[in-house]
Amino acid sequence: MTTTSRRSLLAAALAAPVAAVGVPLATAAPAAAADPLTGCQTVQDWTPVALEPPVTFETGAPLQARIVRIAGTQFLQLRGVALTEFTEDTYLGTLPAAVRPPRLTRGIAARNNHEGISAIRVEVGTDGRLKAFGTKTAAGQPPSTNLVRWIQLDSFSSVIG
Numbered sequence: 001m002t003t004t005s006r007r008s009l010l011a012a013a014l015a016a017p018v019a020a021v022g023v024p025l026a027t028a029a030p031a032a033a034a035d036p037l038t039g040c041q042t043v044q045d046w047t048p049v050a051l052e053p054p055v056t057f058e059t060g061a062p063l064q065a066r067i068v069r070i071a072g073t074q075f076l077q078l079r080g081v082a083l084t085e086f087t088e089d090t091y092l093g094t095l096p097a098a099v100r101p102p103r104l105t106r107g108i109a110a111r112n113n114h115e116g117i118s119a120i121r122v123e124v125g126t127d128g129r130l131k132a133f134g135t136k137t138a139a140g141q142p143p144s145t146n147l148v149r150w151i152q153l154d155s156f157s158s159v160i161g
Contacts, residue, residue: 086148095128
């Protein structure tokens with residue numbers, strides 16, 4: 001049995017790009033600086049989301065979107081708190097063109113908790129429209145005691161590329 005050390009595998013992996021482009025990786029200029037603590041690189045900074053009526057946002061927590069790159073993978077991140085009485089699946093707003101995903105992406109966001117339900121599905125289409133799903137009961141009606149009144153998007157992070 002042949003044993004290959006991790007160090008030799010890493011050396012081979014780093015040598016392949018050098019051979020392909022003829023430039024050592026250490027001398028290649030980075031596209032943008034990444035945070036030295038997190039390794040997170042901001043591709044598109046926080047940008048306001050245009051809200052759909054009757055959705056408003058909590059004071060001090062406007063809806064915003066950004067794109068970050070972590071270890072070569074791009075993520076769409078959202079933040080802010082959407083407020084309204086959600087009685088059906090609802091469009092929350094539209095993302096600006098600079099932060100629209102190249103394909104449909106979805107994630108989960110926190111919502112007011114009652115009767116043990118504390119999350120709601122959120123999707124963003126290629127048109128940038130942000131929609132919340134899960135505001136109805138299995139019978140298709142808004143719940144009488146568990147209405148969605150707010151959705152906190154600070155936990156939303158979805159792979160887009």
